[in-house]
Structure formats: structure tokens, C-alpha cells
Amino acid sequence: MVRVGDRLEIPWYSGMTVGELLDRVPEGRECAAVRVNGRIVARPNFHHTPVPEGAQVHLVPMIAGG
Amino acid sequence: MTELHLKSTKVYPYRRPSIDKGYANQSLHIDVGSDDIETRPVDERMKAVFVGGKGFDLWLLWQAVSEKTRWDSPENAICISSGPMGGTPAYPGSGKSIVTTISPLTGIPIDSNVGGYFGPYLKFAGFDALCVTGQAQGEKVVFIDGVEEKIEIFEAGGLAEDAYALSAALTDHFGQGKPVDISVVSTGAGARHTRWGCLNFSWYDTKRRRVRYKQAGRGGIGTVFAQKGIKALVVRWNQVSLETNAPADKKALRAVAKLHSKEIVALDPKQNRMAKVGTTHIVPIMNAHDCLPVHNFRYGSHPGGNNLGEETYEHIFDPGFDGCWRGCTVACSHGVRDFVPMTGPYQGQRVFVDGPEYETIAGCGSNLGIFDPYTVLELNFYCDAYGLDTISVGTGIAFVMECYEAGIIDSGHTEGLELHFGNRLAALELLHQMARGEGFGRIVGQGIRRMKQIFAERFGADAAMMADIGMESKGLEFSEYMTKESLAQQGGYGLALKGPQHDEAWLIFLDMVHNFMPTFDQKAEALHWFPMFRTWFSLCGLCKLPWNDIVPEDNRENPEPAKVVKHVQWYAEYFSAVTGRRVGPDDLITMSEKVYNFQRIFNLRMGGGRRVDDAIPYRAMGPVTEDEYLSRQERYDKQLVEVWQEPIDGLSTAEKVALLRRHREAQYEKLKDAVYQRRGWTADGIPTLATVRRLGIDFPEVAAVLQQHGVTE
Known part of the structure; x- marks a missing residue:
């Protein structure tokens, strides 16, 4: 399992990328960066960053910051 | 206590007014050339139109200068104000000071939003805003003592040159054993020799037992400070609680502050x-x-x-x-x-x-x-x-x-x-x-x-x-974001009133990553709403980070998630609870529109404020050199072919650079047209008379500036 936020759990599979995980999360398409076990992963790297089994993923707001 | 060579040249006793619903209801005016000190009332009209913070600063600056004033003219003023919510300890990000002056870089008003204790302490000492003019012979230290209810001006000799040593010494000297009661504004040697001088605003870190600093960085305010011969501004105040700012509805304030504070504690990690x-x-x-x-x-x-x-x-x-x-x-x-x-x-x-x-x-x-x-x-x-x-x-x-x-x-x-x-x-x-x-x-x-x-x-x-x-x-x-692939952020920089600083509009991700605003009208709407809402923080003495750098977990389920509307509603409740003026989210935008348009007209008065002044260098729009083009060739070739249907076979890189430039520069001009129209400005980027009437800022002196520049409708 991979935990997204505090409420959502997504089944993990070998080779799962951050991009594939976020395809299964309602707000995943509107997300520019996430934290995977605390580490920042930005959208251009979503599809070549693997998600470890049991990871805790949090979506990082970056919508009008700066 | 650190012994300093300070010679008192003026003592001005005063009666500290009670704070009432976030306001002290007076401003402080000091001429460091003549040592003249006076207080002036802040009336209800000033509060209704300019709110506080940057709004108060700009109004006082407008009155201090003329269209002939240059940054180094004695009448140029450095204005510092927090705002009605400034100094609230329970609500996150509520300790900001806003500083304005005529900039040595731009010749128009610059504003800078800075942390540290000065602005809140200034208000609690009895002044919503400070306006410093004049030019001292030698160097001066101004001490505003809210505890003893007196203002004192000193000639200063032999004080440390750098900001760290100077603020530490002044904090120790004036703190009388309580350094947390002191905030110092100072600059340093660089401000005397460049146009990039900043101001350091201090706060005292009780755990580490040291003076800490935040900077009012942009636009050379420190250069003006040094040129005036001001060594430091020091304020002393000794009690801060939820009651100190005398909110209209303490219960409502406590409730909304708790909501926002708890959310940040839960979600920021x-x-x-x-x-x-x-x-x-x-x-x-x-x-x-x-x-x-x-x-x-x-x-x-x-x-x-x-x-x-x-x-x-x-x-x-x-x-x-x-x-x-x-x-x-x-x-x-x-x-x-x-x-x-x-x-x-x-x-x-x-x-x-x-x-x-x-x-x-x-x-x-x-x-x-x-x-x-x-x-x-x-x-x-x-x-x-x-x-x-x-x-x-x-x-x-x-x-x-x-x-x-x-x-x-x-x-x-x-x-x-x-x-x-x-x-x-x-x-x-x-x-x-x-x-x-x-x-x-x-x-x-x-x-x-x-x-x-x-x-x-x-x-x-x-x-x-x-x-x-x-x-x-x-x-x-420019501040430090690449804008080549975000037309909206090119506007965010180029159309910013004071020059290219990101605090007015930061739209790169909404535009480039999320494609939330594909049309010119949508970009123009964003370049209206976001600068207005961000301006509002600087009217009130607030930091914008709690608004949208930590967002509610259910933000996506709310309408217009980019605006973080739940927080906008909380800010309306916060403003109402402090000032007693019942407002909703749309009212916050109108408050800002008044000050924003006033500042644009102030630019016009000082020789800027037109379409030509909103130009940006081509490096902000696209690749200047062939090397830049080649480093992202696939991206640029694709845009030429797919977006602008340009046949590029056989073109040299130099020809493609020129072709891309023609399209991108035209886009930027089209964006200006759309934004000016949305803001109620002429095609030359000047607020129309109808706009200033709608906003209630059609004072005779404002209308006169518009008329001088040919705006009569």
C-alpha cells in the first residue's frame, strides 16, 4: 500500500512511479510537486521516480506561491 | 548597557493614545534636517480609503513630495506603517511593516513588506505610520519610546558601520535590560555607495539571545535612508497580547485565528x-x-x-x-x-x-x-x-x-x-x-x-x-523566477507597479504548469484579482504566506481552488473582527483597488505609469541568443510549428530566434491591452476618470494629475 495524505490508500505494485500513483488520486493532475517520504519530487520527474512500497505521499501546494 | 556616543538634540514628549480597533489614529512626522516633530490625526476617511500599511504610506508620501521630487531631495519621505491587523500575536503572519519612498532606482514609489517588530511596536507606541523627511547634517538616531511616551533625536558619532553590530549595540543601549522591547531599523555601508541599499528590521530572538533581522530589500530604500543621514530608527514597546491591538470583537478574532493557526500547525509539516x-x-x-x-x-x-x-x-x-x-x-x-x-x-x-x-x-x-x-x-x-x-x-x-x-x-x-x-x-x-x-x-x-x-x-x-x-x-x-514560458508571469513582472517583484503576482504555475488561464481574458482576470488580493496583505500589516503556501486539505473541493477561498473568507472575518467594519471577500479586493490605482497615478505624477514603462527585456520573454534557443530547441521549434503554424524547414537558428521573438513580443503587447481593459485603464495604461470615480479616489489632486496627462473620461 501507498498512503496519500491522511485518508487515501492506494495499492502498490513493483515499478510504480509517482506519475502512475497520481493518476489514481483525484487531485493528482493539479499537483506540481509531492513529498514522497518527506522528499520533494516535482512534476517533470513524476514519471521516472519510483514509489517505494509503504510510502507516505503528501501533495505540495504550489499554486500561486512565490 | 552598551555605552554609546549619542548627543540628544531634541526631546518631544507626547501622550500615547489608546489603540482602538487596530488603529492609533495618528501619524508621526519627523524632519531629521530640522529636528521638527509633529503628530497628525488619522481620520475616518483616510482609514476608509487607504486602510493602513502601504495605503497610509503612499498617502503620506504623496503629500510630502511634488512631481519634481527626486530620491535625494530632502522632501522625499521614508514612510513606515504596519496596518490595522499588524501586531496581532494569535493570527499567523501578522507582524509586518510596509515601507515606501521615492526609489533611487526607479524614480517612482517603491514599497517593501518586511517582518521584524518595528511596525507593530510603532503602532502600539501610538503611531499608525511614521513619515521621515529632511536631510541631517551628520548622522542621527531617532528613538521612539512608547513606554516613556517621548521621542528623542540624537546626533550619533562613532557607531558601528555594519547593520549587525549597530543593531545589537542599539538594542542593548535602549533596551534597559529588556532587549525584546526594542526594534531597530538600520542600513549599512553599501547603502551609502550604491542604489541597492536595503533596510534591516530587527526582532529579538529570546531563545538564542540575539538580535535577528528581516530586510525591506527592494528599490534602494536603504540608499535614501543613508542619504538622509539616518543612522537608525529605534522603537521601544513592552507589552503584546491579543488585547493590545484592541480588536472590535475579541471572541471572533480568537476563533478565526485559532482556525488558521491550527491548520498551519497540522498541514505545514x-x-x-x-x-x-x-x-x-x-x-x-x-x-x-x-x-x-x-x-x-x-x-x-x-x-x-x-x-x-x-x-x-x-x-x-x-x-x-x-x-x-x-x-x-x-x-x-x-x-x-x-x-x-x-x-x-x-x-x-x-x-x-x-x-x-x-x-x-x-x-x-x-x-x-x-x-x-x-x-x-x-x-x-x-x-x-x-x-x-x-x-x-x-x-x-x-x-x-x-x-x-x-x-x-x-x-x-x-x-x-x-x-x-x-x-x-x-x-x-x-x-x-x-x-x-x-x-x-x-x-x-x-x-x-x-x-x-x-x-x-x-x-x-x-x-x-x-x-x-x-x-x-x-x-x-527582476526577482528570481524564469518567465520565458509563462506569458501571465511576464505580465506579473512587467505590469507590477513598482517594477518586477513577484509579490504582486506569481502566476507561473497556474499558467505554465496547470494551464488554468489559456485565454488572454483569463490571464487578464488573474492579473487583476491576484495583484489586488496580494496588495491587501500590505494594507493590513500581514504576510501572504499563510494564505496560499499552506492550503486546506479540502481546497480542491472549493470553488476556484487557486484563490484558496476558504482562507480569503477567514481574512475577511479577521479584518471584521479587528476593525469592526463588516466586510466580505469581494470588499477586500475593492479596498486594494483604491490603493492600487492611486499608486499607478502616483507613478504617473512622478514621470512613469504609462504603457511604455511596462516594457520588459526580451530575455524575460524568450531566447535572446542562438545558444539559448538551441538549449531548448525542441520546445521552441514545436511552438513555432504548432502554435503559430510557421514553416521552419530550412530556417537558420538566427531566423528562428527572430521569428519566435516577433510572436512573443506581440503576445506581450496583446496581454497589456487585455489587462489594462480589465483594470479600467486607458490603452496607455492610465486609470480612467470613471475608474477613479468608481473607487472613490477622485480627489482634486488625483483628477488634476489625470487631466495633465490627457485623461478626461
Whole structure:
């Protein structure tokens, strides 16, 4: 399992990328960066960053910051 | 208590008024040339139209100056005000001061929103705003003592030159054993020799037992401060609680403050982690999105970029609470203990560095081709100590380095400095020269706009090339985001009233990543709403970070998630609870519109404020050189073919650069048209009479300025 936020759990599979995980999360398409076990992963790297089994993923707001 | 050589030249006793619903209801006016001191009432109309903070500053500045006033004229004023919510300890981000003056870089009003205790203490000492004019003979220290109810002006001799030593000594001297009661505003040696002077606003870190600093960085306010002969402004106040600001509805204030504060405590550790890493998390995100400025904004990413991000600085920052105002749960003002500089007057000594934040990292790091986090720390430290703006220093040196590498200038012009990108010792030496007022640093510190002129006139440099790569607009250096692929952010910078600073509109991700605003009308709407809402924070004495850098977990389920409407509603409730004026979210925008349009007309009065003044260098829009084009060739070729249906087979790179430029420059002009129309301005970028009437700012002096510039409808 991979935990997204505090409420959502997504089944993990070998080779799962951050991009594939976020395809299964309602707000995943509107997300520019996430934290995977605390580490920042930005959208251009979503599809070549693997998600470890049991990871805790949090979506990082970056919508009008700066 | 530190003994200082201070000679009292004026004592002005006063009766401190009770604070009423966030206001002291008077302003303080000091002429440091004549030592004249007076208080003036803040009436209901002033509060209704200008609210506070930047609004009060601009109104007082407007009254102090004429259209002939220049930055170094004695009548130019430095105005400091917090705002009605400034000084509230329970609500996150409620301790800001806003500073304005006529800028030595732009010739128009500059405003800077800064942390530290000064603004709130000033209000609690009895003054919603401070307006300092005049020019002292020698150097002056102004002490506003809210506890003893007196203002005292001193002639100062032999005080420390750098901001750290000076503020520490003044805090100790005036604090009478309670350093937390003191806040100091000062600058440093760099402000005397450049146009990039900043102000350091202090706050006292009780846990570490040291004076800490935040900077009012942009636009050379420190240069005006130094030119006036002001060594320091000191304020003393001794009690802060929820009651101190006398809110209209304490129960409602406590309720909404608790909601926002608790949410930040719960969500920041999962989201941006600013309480641990400040704004350093932005570095790797920008680097990945090709938005981190590298080598004078030529490129947007670099393999070394991540060395400068949160994973490095989290381990360097001194752990602990770092709120620049009491009770702020964002607490992002981190610093580094026991740093040992390798150059300059503090070489080999252990010092405490306040920072770095994202802008300093990008400006003094990646944009200079420097990817060593410790060199960034050293540049950060000396900029603060010398009273220099890290953003203008970074963007300015980046321009010089590109000129050097392109052969526009050479080592004969730089007096031997080899200003290649990545030459960290040369960058540091340039900074020390700015502080000493020596060598090539003296030219560089005049800012990019004047450097372009000097390089062309004295060195025969290519003016057209420098116009393309010199990252300034209105005379102010760009802050540190790449805008080539975001038309909306090009507008965010170019249409910003004071010059290209991101605090007015930051739309890169909404535009470039999320494509939330594909049409010109949608971009124009964003370039109306976001600058207005962000302006509102500076009217009220607030920091914008709690608004949208930590967002509710259910934000996506709300309408218009980009606006974080739940928080906008909380801010309306917060304003109502403090001031007793019942307002909703739309009212916050109208409040800002009044001040925003007034500031645009103020620009017009001072010789700016027209369409031509909203021009940006082509480097902000697209690739200037063939190398830049080739580095992202696939992207640019695709746009030419798919977006503009241009046949590009057989075209040289130079021809493609020119073709892309034609389209992108036309887009920017079209954006200006759409934004001006949305804001109720003429095609020349001037607010119409109908707009100022609608907003209730059609005072005779405002209407007269419009009429002088041909706006009669």
C-alpha cells in the first residue's frame, strides 16, 4: 500500500512511479510537486521516480506561491 | 548597557493614545534636517480609503513630495506603517511593516513588506505610520519610546558601520535590560555607495539571545535612508497580547485565528515544511520545472541546482523557532549559527546568518553559476551587513557576468576582476567593493539601468544586446523566477507597479504548469484579482504566506481552488473582527483597488505609469541568443510549428530566434491591452476618470494629475 495524505490508500505494485500513483488520486493532475517520504519530487520527474512500497505521499501546494 | 556616543538634540514628549480597533489614529512626522516633530490625526476617511500599511504610506508620501521630487531631495519621505491587523500575536503572519519612498532606482514609489517588530511596536507606541523627511547634517538616531511616551533625536558619532553590530549595540543601549522591547531599523555601508541599499528590521530572538533581522530589500530604500543621514530608527514597546491591538470583537478574532493557526500547525509539516526549511523547498521545484534562473536568466535549470535546496539547508539551519513576529506558526525566518566567512571584514570569525531564503539562493547562487551553499550564505551575510538587497545584487552581478563572458566588457573595465559565471571570489570581492565604494563595484551598484548607459557611453558596449539581457524593468532588477514560458508571469513582472517583484503576482504555475488561464481574458482576470488580493496583505500589516503556501486539505473541493477561498473568507472575518467594519471577500479586493490605482497615478505624477514603462527585456520573454534557443530547441521549434503554424524547414537558428521573438513580443503587447481593459485603464495604461470615480479616489489632486496627462473620461 501507498498512503496519500491522511485518508487515501492506494495499492502498490513493483515499478510504480509517482506519475502512475497520481493518476489514481483525484487531485493528482493539479499537483506540481509531492513529498514522497518527506522528499520533494516535482512534476517533470513524476514519471521516472519510483514509489517505494509503504510510502507516505503528501501533495505540495504550489499554486500561486512565490 | 552598551555605552554609546549619542548627543540628544531634541526631546518631544507626547501622550500615547489608546489603540482602538487596530488603529492609533495618528501619524508621526519627523524632519531629521530640522529636528521638527509633529503628530497628525488619522481620520475616518483616510482609514476608509487607504486602510493602513502601504495605503497610509503612499498617502503620506504623496503629500510630502511634488512631481519634481527626486530620491535625494530632502522632501522625499521614508514612510513606515504596519496596518490595522499588524501586531496581532494569535493570527499567523501578522507582524509586518510596509515601507515606501521615492526609489533611487526607479524614480517612482517603491514599497517593501518586511517582518521584524518595528511596525507593530510603532503602532502600539501610538503611531499608525511614521513619515521621515529632511536631510541631517551628520548622522542621527531617532528613538521612539512608547513606554516613556517621548521621542528623542540624537546626533550619533562613532557607531558601528555594519547593520549587525549597530543593531545589537542599539538594542542593548535602549533596551534597559529588556532587549525584546526594542526594534531597530538600520542600513549599512553599501547603502551609502550604491542604489541597492536595503533596510534591516530587527526582532529579538529570546531563545538564542540575539538580535535577528528581516530586510525591506527592494528599490534602494536603504540608499535614501543613508542619504538622509539616518543612522537608525529605534522603537521601544513592552507589552503584546491579543488585547493590545484592541480588536472590535475579541471572541471572533480568537476563533478565526485559532482556525488558521491550527491548520498551519497540522498541514505545514506535510506540505511545504516552512517551519523547518523556510522557502528553500522552492529551489528543487523551480529547478525541475526549468524556472530557476541560471546564468542571468539564460537557462531555467542546472544539475547543481538541487545543492542549493531544502535537503542541504535543512541540515545547515540552526533548529528552533524562527517567527519574525510573535505567535506566527509559519515561522520561516531561519538562520545559520557559527558560519565562518572566508573573505571580508568578518573573515575567520563565527557569525550568525539570517537566511537564506529562496530569492537570495537563486539570485546569489544559481543565477551567478554558484552552486556552493556556503558561498550563498556568505553573500547573504555580507549583503545584510552592508545593507544591500540580495535580489538586486544577484540579478545585477549576473548581468555583469554575462556581459563579461560575452565580451561586452573586459577585465580592463572591471579593474582586473574576472567575472565569469561561477567565480565566487570575484562575486564576493565585487560586494566588498560596493560596501567600500571602490573599484568596479561602485559602477555595478548603480543598478542595471545605469550600468547599461555607462557601459555604452564609456566602454562602447552594444546597447541593443544589453537592452535584451539586462533584467530590469522600470529601473528595478527582476526577482528570481524564469518567465520565458509563462506569458501571465511576464505580465506579473512587467505590469507590477513598482517594477518586477513577484509579490504582486506569481502566476507561473497556474499558467505554465496547470494551464488554468489559456485565454488572454483569463490571464487578464488573474492579473487583476491576484495583484489586488496580494496588495491587501500590505494594507493590513500581514504576510501572504499563510494564505496560499499552506492550503486546506479540502481546497480542491472549493470553488476556484487557486484563490484558496476558504482562507480569503477567514481574512475577511479577521479584518471584521479587528476593525469592526463588516466586510466580505469581494470588499477586500475593492479596498486594494483604491490603493492600487492611486499608486499607478502616483507613478504617473512622478514621470512613469504609462504603457511604455511596462516594457520588459526580451530575455524575460524568450531566447535572446542562438545558444539559448538551441538549449531548448525542441520546445521552441514545436511552438513555432504548432502554435503559430510557421514553416521552419530550412530556417537558420538566427531566423528562428527572430521569428519566435516577433510572436512573443506581440503576445506581450496583446496581454497589456487585455489587462489594462480589465483594470479600467486607458490603452496607455492610465486609470480612467470613471475608474477613479468608481473607487472613490477622485480627489482634486488625483483628477488634476489625470487631466495633465490627457485623461478626461
